[in-house]
Each structure stands twice: as structure tokens, then as C-alpha cells.
Amino acid sequence: MTVCATGFIVGIMLTPKVLVIAAFALFVVLAVLRAVFLRRRRNTGVYYAKKSLFTPAERSFLAVLEAVLSSDVRVFGKVRLEDIIGVKSGLERDERQAARNRITSKHVDFLLVRAGDLAPLAGIELDDSSHEREDRRQRDEFVDAAFASADLPLLHVTVKKSYDPAELEAAIDKLLA
Numbered sequence: 041m042t043v044c045a046t047g048f049i050v051g052i053m054l055t056p057k058v059l060v061i062a063a064f065a066l067f068v069v070l071a072v073l074r075a076v077f078l079r080r081r082r083n084t085g086v087y088y089a090k091k092s093l094f095t096p097a098e099r100s101f102l103a104v105l106e107a108v109l110s111s112d113v114r115v116f117g118k119v120r121l122e123d124i125i126g127v128k129s130g131l132e133r134d135e136r137q138a139a140r141n142r143i144t145s146k147h148v149d150f151l152l153v154r155a156g157d158l159a160p161l162a163g164i165e166l167d168d169s170s171h172e173r174e175d176r177r178q179r180d181e182f183v184d185a186a187f188a189s190a191d192l193p194l195l196h197v198t199v200k201k202s203y204d205p206a207e208l209e210a211a212i213d214k215l216l217a
Contacts, residue, residue: 093117097199098149101166105150108209112155113216119151120144121183124160125190143186146179148194152216162215163187168199 094102094117105115121143127136148163165183170176180196187194193215197208 097168098166100201101197101199101203102150104203104205104208105164105212108205108212109152113161114153114155114158116151116153118147118149121146121148121186124148124151124163124192125186142182146183148183148187152212160192162193162195164195164197166199167196 092099098117102115102117109115122140125143127139127143129136131139149166150164152161152164153159154161163183165171165180167180171180184194195211195215197203197211
């Protein structure tokens with residue numbers, strides 16, 4: 041390296057050591073740029089975090105539900121049917137896949153499970169005005185039939201501004217009896 045009278049570097053000796061350091065520095069810079077580029081490419085901007093897992097009506101119901109459940113029962117929300125219900129063996133491959141496809145994208149609003157081993161005990165569907173639509177009625181009929189086939193009870197509760205804890209507790213006790 042040569043330094044002129046003003047203190048500036050006017051030339052660099054290209055020794056093997058300098059070349060290795062320069063190559064390493066270039067590699068690091070390129071790796072960082074690649075990571076930034078890939079991160080931006082992956083984050084397409086089409087997703088966002090929802091403000092809550094539950095609607096206000098579901099949160100209101102959940103608060104009452106949790107208050108009336110015994111300590112040996114827990115509740116989970118928005119559980120996929122495929123996580124609760126399996127497809128019986130003995131079906132043709134196409135039949136089996138079709139049955140799985142019908143339950144994969146559906147969920148139950150609330151699932152009651154045994155606290156000790158988290159075994160499913162019953163499902164609860166909170167029915168708002170959307171359940172009056174024909175497509176929702178068909179979906180509800182399918183979910184009802186799937187739960188019945190799996191020998192799991194399913195309770196439909198109509199959305200209300202408030203819930204009577206004693207009434208809900210009696211319905212849960214009857215459901216789990």
C-alpha cells in the first residue's frame with residue numbers, strides 16, 4: 041500500500057492475504073443482500089396478524105363456558121375436524137382421501153376435552169345469523185353427521201348478548217352425561 045503526502049491511500053498491494061480478506065468481505069456482503077432479498081420476497085404482504093382468535097360473541101360465550109366447566113374438562117377453540125375425527129380404514133384410497141378432504145378445512149368453534157389426556161369429549165358450535173344461510177345449513181348438517189359418526193356429541197348454541205351460566209352448565213352436563 042502506498043500513502044501520499046496528504047495521507048490518502050493511492051494503491052494497494054494485492055497479496056494473497058489481501059485477496060482472501062477481500063473475497064471473504066464480498067462473500068459476507070452478498071450473503072446479507074441475498075438474505076434481505078429472500079426475506080422481502082417471502083413476505084408478500086398478503087398476510088396480517090388478526091387482532092383476536094375469537095369474535096366478540098365467541099369471547100363472551102367462552103368466558104361463560106370456562107366459568108361453568110369442571111376442572112376435569114378443558115376447552116379449545118377453532119379446532120379442525122381432522123384433528124378430532126379420523127377416517128375409518130377399509131375404504132378405497134380415493135374414498136378415504138375424499139372423506140379426509142371433507143373434514144380438513146372445517147373446524148368446530150369449541151372442543152371440550154378431558155383434562156387428563158386431552159381426549160375429545162364434545163364439540164360446541166356457536167350459531168349466529170350466518171347459520172341461516174343455505175350453505176351454512178349444509179355445512180352444519182355435514183358437521184353434525186361427522187360428529188355422530190365418530191360418536192361424539194355436538195351442541196349448537198345460539199348467539200346471545202348474554203348467557204345464563206346455570207342454563208349453559210345444565211346443557212354441558214347433559215351433553216357429557
